[in-house]
Amino acid sequence: MKGYRKYFLNKLLWFLITFVCAFLLNFILPRLMPGDPVAAIVSRLAQGMSNTTGVQAIYQQYADLFGTNKPMVEQFFIYVRNVFRGDFGFSFAQYPRTVADVIKSSIVWTAALQFPAIIVGWLIGNTLGALAAYLKGGFDKVLMPVSIFVSNFPPFGMAVILMVIFGVSLKWFPTSGGYGFDLIPSFSWSFIWSVIVHYQLPFWSIVLIAIGGQAIGMRSMSIYELNADYVKYSRFMGIKDRKIVGYVFRNAMLPQITGLALSIGTMVGGALVAEIIFSYPGLGSTILTAVRGGDYPLISATTLIITIMVLIANFVIEISYGFIDPRIKAAQSD
Amino acid sequence: MSNPVMLEVKGLTTKYITRFREDVYAVDHVSLKVEEGKSLGIAGESGCGKSTLALSLMGYYFPPLHYTSGEIIIDGRNISRMDPDDIRRDILGTEISYIPQSAMNALNPTQKIISFIEDVVQAHEPSRTKKDIHDLARKSFEVLGLPAEVLQKYPVELSGGMKQRTVIATSVILSPKVLIADEPSSALDVTSQKMVIKMLKNLLEHGFTKSMIFITHELPLLYNVTDDIMVMYAGQIVEKGTAQEAVFDPLHPYSKGLMGSIIVPEYGLRDVELTAIPGVPPNLKNPPAGCRFAERCKYVRAECEANPVPLHDVGGGRAYRCILSERELRDFYTREAHMREAHQNAG
Numbered sequence A: 001m002k003g004y005r006k007y008f009l010n011k012l013l014w015f016l017i018t019f020v021c022a023f024l025l026n027f028i029l030p031r032l033m034p035g036d037p038v039a040a041i042v043s044r045l046a047q048g049m050s051n052t053t054g055v056q057a058i059y060q061q062y063a064d065l066f067g068t069n070k071p072m073v074e075q076f077f078i079y080v081r082n083v084f085r086g087d088f089g090f091s092f093a094q095y096p097r098t099v100a101d102v103i104k105s106s107i108v109w110t111a112a113l114q115f116p117a118i119i120v121g122w123l124i125g126n127t128l129g130a131l132a133a134y135l136k137g138g139f140d141k142v143l144m145p146v147s148i149f150v151s152n153f154p155p156f157g158m159a160v161i162l163m164v165i166f167g168v169s170l171k172w173f174p175t176s177g178g179y180g181f182d183l184i185p186s187f188s189w190s191f192i193w194s195v196i197v198h199y200q201l202p203f204w205s206i207v208l209i210a211i212g213g214q215a216i217g218m219r220s221m222s223i224y225e226l227n228a229d230y231v232k233y234s235r236f237m238g239i240k241d242r243k244i245v246g247y248v249f250r251n252a253m254l255p256q257i258t259g260l261a262l263s264i265g266t267m268v269g270g271a272l273v274a275e276i277i278f279s280y281p282g283l284g285s286t287i288l289t290a291v292r293g294g295d296y297p298l299i300s301a302t303t304l305i306i307t308i309m310v311l312i313a314n315f316v317i318e319i320s321y322g323f324i325d326p327r328i329k330a331a332q333s334d
Numbered sequence B: 001m002s003n004p005v006m007l008e009v010k011g012l013t014t015k016y017i018t019r020f021r022e023d024v025y026a027v028d029h030v031s032l033k034v035e036e037g038k039s040l041g042i043a044g045e046s047g048c049g050k051s052t053l054a055l056s057l058m059g060y061y062f063p064p065l066h067y068t069s070g071e072i073i074i075d076g077r078n079i080s081r082m083d084p085d086d087i088r089r090d091i092l093g094t095e096i097s098y099i100p101q102s103a104m105n106a107l108n109p110t111q112k113i114i115s116f117i118e119d120v121v122q123a124h125e126p127s128r129t130k131k132d133i134h135d136l137a138r139k140s141f142e143v144l145g146l147p148a149e150v151l152q153k154y155p156v157e158l159s160g161g162m163k164q165r166t167v168i169a170t171s172v173i174l175s176p177k178v179l180i181a182d183e184p185s186s187a188l189d190v191t192s193q194k195m196v197i198k199m200l201k202n203l204l205e206h207g208f209t210k211s212m213i214f215i216t217h218e219l220p221l222l223y224n225v226t227d228d229i230m231v232m233y234a235g236q237i238v239e240k241g242t243a244q245e246a247v248f249d250p251l252h253p254y255s256k257g258l259m260g261s262i263i264v265p266e267y268g269l270r271d272v273e274l275t276a277i278p279g280v281p282p283n284l285k286n287p288p289a290g291c292r293f294a295e296r297c298k299y300v301r302a303e304c305e306a307n308p309v310p311l312h313d314v315g316g317g318r319a320y321r322c323i324l325s326e327r328e329l330r331d332f333y334t335r336e337a338h339m340r341e342a343h344q345n346a347g
């Protein structure tokens, strides 16, 4: 256990270092983008205003409000202080909404889209991969090429294909939005139905790609395990096939858990493409509008969320994996 | 001769069918007998079919290995025509047990030793409780000199030698009548090797198994360990006898060549390379029609390659596969010994 504690502290230290670096970049990078977002807001507000001093005053007011006229270093420390208080400030582009408010309303959509999609894709993919390894023959010969084809599809390609086939040609599902644009969010049946219908295309465009990747990984892990010496030995000790298949798939599955945790960690990034193409009101679309509008606080906050999720996912994998898989545990305490 | 026979094998022939639909006859008409309390050693070069024989003796076949003909009788019970599922439930692990060549990787890496032992026992005796199995395992491990803590560990937490001994102890957990050990020590360092050999000898003494077959490519290992020895060449038995006979008085030219490695040092000829037999064994996909050793044999004659050579029974459990008579062979061997001596004296 002593070895493990050292391992734990070592990992923790590295994750903290990574976090600090990522935090810095999250702050700096958006602010290096060309363009003056305050000017953009002001020009929008001041449309039709001819009074230059008036425009100047409005600009000054917003620059003070957002703190953009202060030196970068000072801005940074203000940012750090506020973040630790849980305050991400105002969204530039959607003023007077706060960043927290914007994120709160969009993160629910992303989580509701991504969590089920990742888990369904993972489960179906692993089951198919295991079956392909176990059944071999025709099933394997059909499944594998299809999986390889599907998993190598660029995500936008899959989304566009589904959109064209099921949205545009067959008109089974709507092609954009999280719900009908003429509805107001509520718990009415017509709203819930609209959400379900809008959900399908983005959901399946993510699931299909995930299935392909998981199936390929699971298949090769299972084939490897099926040929392991312990399978033969267990057979010769009279253990039933059903039990041995249990050993094999457990062992093949354990490394796949890493993949699951990682895709949950990178969920927001993974959502980008599907959300943008289907104009889904989630965090992915929010990031796109934030980047377009030079909305520093919103960009920093969303990328910070991504950073934290990825780091936590990695950390949890590294720390907990040894408990699930004794093969890794041995390596950890070396 | 009064001991009951634990394992009797008659004319066992098995083959691999490769991916390209070729047949590889790796075990060809093997017959053998092991009595209660006895051990039999099987020796031969790499690729001569030792591991295949070990697998074939279990009576349970799965691709690419296939049964062709022959009979396997364990303690009077003929298992050759038994249903494979019944063999698995009633024979494997309980009547006949196996220690794989690569016992290092024979354990499921994500399962504790005790949990695997539970699975083994419950596969045959489903009504046995966990507590009962734990008691059994602890007792066996103790008698075999293995610490009981091993039971609570995962295979990765054990050293190579300990893993090997754990596999051995697991194989005999249900006290089989026959134990087949396929090179259980060849991947280990010398100290662990000795421990494993000692443990195998103990198995018979303490009744963990009623008889044993020990397979190895290192002949010196067999002497002092097994009662009888069989030498295999290209899927066939070429020599059978007691350990004493096979090591110090081999009849077949191949065994003679192999045994050179032990005998020669006693004559002080350590630096003279006499042990390696020139040439390579025949391809088992297409074995020669006549004697399979003919190509490499010093005493080869035209008749050797014409017809299959039967195993010639000398009596008293002794046999060899050669068309030359015992007399002719011995004459060759004494003449060679004289020549070696002369050479040594001259040098």
Ligand SMILES: Nc1ncnc2c1ncn2[C@@H]1O[C@H](COP(=O)(O)OP(=O)(O)OP(=O)(O)O)[C@@H](O)[C@H]1O
Pocket: B016, B017, B018, B024, B026, B044, B045, B046, B047, B048, B049, B050, B051, B052, B053, B064, B101, B217, B284
């Ligand atoms: N799965 C297989 N498919 C086809 N041929 C095989 C297979 N396994 C072994 N063989 C062939 O059968 C023959 C005997 O192999 P086997 O493993 O029994 O030899 P061995 O005496 O145990 O050798 P070693 O000392 O290296 O363990 C060899 O010629 C080998 O090429």
Ligand SMILES: [Mg+2]
Pocket: B050, B051, B052, B101, B182
């Ligand atoms: Mg072998």
